[in-house]
Amino acid sequence: MSDETQQTRSDEPVIEVRDIGKRYGNIIALSDVSTSVRAGAVTCVLGDNGAGKSTFIKILAGAHQHTDGTLLVDGEETTLSSPREALDRGIATVYQDLAVVPLMPVWRNFFLGSEVRKGFGPTSRLDIAAMKRTTKEELAAMGIDLRDADQPIGTLSGGERQCVAIARAVYFGARVLILDEPTAALGVKQSGVVLKYIAKARERGLGVVFITHNPHHAFPVGDRFVILRRGRSIGDFSKTDLSMDDLTSMMAGGAELESLAAELEKTMAGTALAEEMKAKVKQ
Template identity: 45%
Template sequence: MTASADSSAPAPGRPGLELRRLSVHFGSVAALCRVSAGLPAGQITCVLGENGSGKSTLVAVLSGLLRHDEGQLLVGGEPVRFRSPRQARAAGIATVWDDLAVAPLLSIWRNFFLGAEPTRGSWPLRRLDVDRAREVTVQAMARVGLPHLDPDQPASTLQAGARQSLAVARAMHFGARALVIDEPLAPLTVAQQTLLLQTIVAARTQGLAVVLVTNNPRYAHLVGDRFLLLAHGAVAGSLTRDDVDASDLMRLMAGGDEFSALTEALTALHPQLGDR
């Protein structure tokens, strides 16, 4: 449990995650409808869309909270169907939720390891290696933009952006191959947002496939390599950084003519979406 992220992350440019005509239904309602997208390793894919577009359902599928009904989810080229978040984590997918919780009274290094603490010695004299745990925590947090941190301070002393950075650093250290970050920016100050975006870029540099779910097109364009636009549970657009600038993304997200045209085209292709 001490492998670093770059020992298991796939090479940049190859699909870390892939969706093939993936669908999720709640009764007769299609929360996701035949969604296909590549989420390559070493790149940040920003998932954008209005409320009800299917973003939360996609996060739930990737994190193991929901099973898809049709299509395929591939991890490293292999199809998977997660039955629990534990299975998703075992496959190398780490999810950082918008309401991330830490154990506030425990130290930062305790929160970093959470049951995977390093030990030394042999049974029956094996004991916790606190010095190693502190050292690893400091190094891992420095890699995501938080140097000179006191690993013994309570996690409650960290601000929101730093707590999310702690979760990202932990995922990178324990060998995650993909990182899903759910709506991370809304409750943060500008300084906290800057820290978190710096952390997200660090994860990309380490070769992870990063999926950033956000409603903020300006921040998405700052760090994103690709942009997956969802509407009514289907793909309304799959764009790269070369396709759009920040203003284009803002017009699409603001419900401009381009986004309306995409939505109308989707409804024409899939009439059942208009009944939602």
């Protein structure tokens, strides 16, 4: 295979959606969304509550099946019938609430459901040493200096727990990592920690889908930006096509904000006039 052919293939999207949509009877939850997810790039999906973000990621994660449009994985048109099938295709989703057991050690959570065993048959047992070693190595590769693999994962900060989930997905073969509002419940410092590890996952060649309502979190790490409003896409942009101010304005609904500002000015002017007239009557 020539270098040119290899380059062409590496530039192909791992996931591509074309006018994707989801209907529940007469109710349209999502409509006409198109974008792509490439290896080594971050696609940010932005929108307020009710914009359609959850429906979109559930389609990519195999939890819901699309009813309109086309979903392609590695260039092949498909419908992901379950989260297990999505995982088998290398698409891992880290949800906001995280699937961790707070009182269990970090290494147990890292391998939860996929434990390493040694020996055969009824005499086999957990290879605890190997799992602890692998956990520390994989977290170190993501830039996380874990103090002790035996500490309960509940003792880690919210940002650190998110990063353990990201490292786990990478270790178990994810090619695309879908992150559901990973910074929503975090403070400024911990949000910065998560954004750093999103960039780290991109450097390791993963395609990342970053779901967020915060343009200030999306813009520093994003390569593409999909903006959803009321179940529809209002644009799919490359980072070269827009500025931080553009992104913030589109997220906020620039025209709607201008209309609201004008309405508030009228209301405040009316209130001031009423107060002035009351003062004159009292005189």
